[in-house]
Amino acid sequence: MLKRYLILSALLVCFLTAHTDLYGQENNKQIAADLVEIAEGVLNETKAIVQACDMFIQAAETDPNNIKANFMAGQLCLETTKKPLASKYFKRVASLDAEYRFDINYLIARGYQYDQDYDNALKYYNLYRTKAIEEKNYRGLDRKMLSDVERRIFECENAKNYRANPANYKIVNVGGAINSEWDDYAPVLNEDETLMIFTSRRQEGNLNPDVFEDNFYYEDIFYSVKENGKWSPAQNIGENVNTLYFDSNIALSADGKFLYLFNDENGGDIYVSENLGNNEWSSPEPMDGAINSSFAENSISTLDGNTIFFSSNRPGGRGELDLYVATRDNRGNLTKVKNLGPTINTEYDEESPFIDYDGKTLYFSTRGREGMGGFDIFKTEYDSTTQEWSEPVNLGYPINTPDNDVFFVSTKDGKRGYYASVREDGMGFTDIYMVTVPDNSEGSETLAKEAEDLEKPDNKNVEANIQAKEEPETEETEEPAEMQPxxxxxxxxxxxxxxxxxxxxxxxxxxxxxxxxxxxxxxxxxxxxxxxxxxxxxxxxxxxxxxxxxxxxxxxxxxxxxxxxxxxxxxxTKLRTGVSSVLRNIYFDFNKATFTKDSYFELNKLERLLQENANISVEIAGHTDNIGAKAYNKDLSQARANAVVSYLANKGIDRRRLQAVGYGEEKPLASNDNEKDGRELNRRVEFRVVGE
Incomplete structure (x- = not known):
């Protein structure tokens, strides 16, 4: 069904490209209306919102005055990884008809919040807030509760503070051995950090060759082992654990012997699989004891299987999802289940607990507290003397973002953590990242300690503060001058x-x-x-x-x-036909057409530009220096241009908007007589706008 809609959409776009000059604006209006109808069919008969979103965007760019195309483009952007683009289309709706939706300013603000443009987000949230107060008797379904608006304003104010004072974290994509061009998430590791298990919706290695209704492959569980300090290429964990449908891991015991999984039966239960050795795992079975219920149990964490933290929406909690702890009794049965209480749980959702190896530090995600939006990662510590949890601390930006940040796990030494996120240097949709606290002093801090220090308003230089604490006090020592930024x-x-x-x-x-x-x-x-x-x-x-x-x-x-x-x-420079730019930060492996990990930041910026300007077509041009045969250089430059086009197309950019051309050594920017100021400049990829 989806394939038929995609073919119809492609034919319309081809017709538009070929006949725009001949038929003009009226024809564009009709094509946009047809694209809207096709996109609505996709939504009615499938769950392929990414493809539907692309169609609505194409319709909105074909006819910027089509109010439905613009509204649906904005709405579906908010439901996909294109969230930062939503404001553009909602603002068009507001300019065409300010009364089209009661909550249009709220929706504009949501897009700006996801785009981390907090000043504009606050501006539009406050515009909506004023309107909602003035028209307090309006009861339409498109009215947002004032409490929701106040929460969003609070999130944006928090985010501005976190962004102005970013935490000293190093966040690095774990690379192509684990991440793919699809969604990769929910990393879990054993205590010696030699085994990573995660969930992926990739095509390669998936047990099911078909896609789900959303046009993405089914979830399968994959694993990678660390060999000589590097992660090996990920492999499917096997048929004992994975089925032909959705399978997702949620935790791994410290010794790597027990893998915990989510099963959507019975409202959502937690299952467990045992490591049989030689990369073989037993068939998952429901967990014993009182953890599973007729309600949802979504996530779990345990060090030894005797004390288990988990999330559930069972009755008696403070919000939809709360965090609980279960302990085994004298007979070894998991019968004691306790809500973690108001210090941790709020009226919002709490999710993805991770109990650290010290047995007292708990990381978790929440939609509440001093968050930036969506789920934010917090940490708290248990005091065995008072038997109370400390006030949770937000790990801050750049770990947390306005989107959902969940399923964070730490390493045994506390120096690293792993989680999944949609970031500017991602290789696919969602990627797995490693978080590291830079070791700038002899006394290395943990992630939790670093977060606490950075929240202090007078902490301008964490490293200097740590060193000052470690040096012995002497009466004669002169105080060092304060370092200025x-x-x-x-x-x-x-x-x-x-x-x-x-x-x-x-x-x-x-x-x-x-x-x-x-x-x-x-x-x-x-x-x-x-x-x-x-x-x-x-x-x-x-x-x-x-x-x-x-x-x-x-x-x-x-x-x-x-x-x-x-x-x-x-x-x-404004985008217009004829303008060009060198993509100097796209790098290839030597003598190959495969990207290095440093290329993805630039590629994703180019993808965003093309997403935001769906009316332009571009030429992707590959260039080389003059080392080697001319024919070989021409082929290599063409292959590199093709690689850029393929990456953009896989991220949703219509291939008809992209032309790949390899010029080889024909168009140098500088002399090829030396490396640094010549040949290095000539090995490049450019893009040029060839149509609007």
Missing amino acids: VIVMLKVRDADTRMPLESRVRLRTVEGNLEAGYERVEDGLYRFEVTTPEPTEYMLTVESDGYLFKNLKAKLPGTSPEGTEINRSIEL
Whole structure:
């Protein structure tokens, strides 16, 4: 059924591309209306919301005045990984008919919140809040409760604070041995960090060759082992555990002997499989005792199988999902089940507990507390003397985001953690990441300790504070001068008009993804604080709707007693036919057309640009230096251009908008006489807008 709709959609787009000049605007309106009808059919008969979303976006770009196409494009963006694009389409709806939806400003704000544009999100949430108060008697289904709006405003204010003071975490994609171009999530590890088990909706290795109604492959459980410090290519865990339908892991015992799984029978139960050796696992069986009920049990964590933390929506909780603990009695039966209480559980959902190896630190995710939106990861510690849990602490940005951040697990030494997220350097939809606390001192902190320190308002330099605590006190010692941050003042302008340009900006380290906090000073002016103690190479990213993005590398000095201020101006060029840009941060393995892990950040920026500007077509051009035979270089450059096109197409960009051309060594930017200033510049990928 879905295939038929996709064919109809493709035929319409081809017709549009071929005959736009001939038939003009009226024809565009009809094609957009037809695309809307096809997309509605997809929604009615399948669950393929990603494909339906693409069709609504295409319809909205074909006819920007089609209010239904724009509204549905925004609505489905909020239900997919395209959430940051939603505001664009909801704002069009509001401009076409301000009364189309009572909650249109709320929906615009949701898109901005997901896009981490908190100033605009707060602006539109407050616009909706004012309207809801003024029209308090309105009772339509499109009215959002004021309590919900207040919560969103609270989340945005929290997020602004977390973003301005990012935690000192290094977040790294675990790479292609584990991650795929599909969804990969729910990583669990044994205590010596040599075995990782996770859930994936990939095609390769899946027991079921067919896709589900949403046009993605079924969930299967995969595993990888660490060999010589590297993760081996992931393999399917096998037919004893996986079925032809949905199978997902949720926990692994510390010794790696017991794998816990979610089974959707009986409202949602927890099953367990035993490691039989030689990568063989037993058929999963329901857990014993009082953990499973006729209600949902979604997640679990245990060190030894005697004390078990889990989530459930059974009656008696404070919210929909609460966290519970179960313990075995003297006979070894899991009969004692206790709600973890109001210190941890809220009126919102609590999910994905992970009890650390110290037996007292509990990580979990919640929709409540001082979150940024969706689920945020928190940690709490149990005091055996008072028999109480400490007030939970948010792990902060960049671990937490406005989207759902769940199923975080820590390593035994507390220096690393693993979780899944949709991030700018992802290889697929959802990827698995490793979180590391940089070891800048002899006394290494745990993730939990780092989060606590960074929440203190006077903590400008965690490393300096730690070192100061460790050095013995002496009466004669002179206090070291306080280190001042590097201030980067960034002005963004339109390249044609030279006017200030509102943009999305980010400054992060090239190695490690440590991020500088920033604030918007005024239109187009942003102030960053860089607190790394040593000179460090940073990547500056600047994006604005309808403009070419820029990713620039710069080596910034470290903190100093005097402080440093750097002023930088960036000009962005409007997207129009003929403009081009070099994608300098797309790298290939030597003499191959396969990407290195450093390429995905740039590729995903290009994907977002094409998603936001669905009316443009581009040429992807591959170039080489003059080392090697001309014919070989031409083939290699073509293969690299093809690789970029394939990646973009797999992320949902219509192939008809993409042309791959390999120019080989024909169009050098510099002399090929030397490496650094010549051949290195000539080995590149460019994109050029060839149609609007």
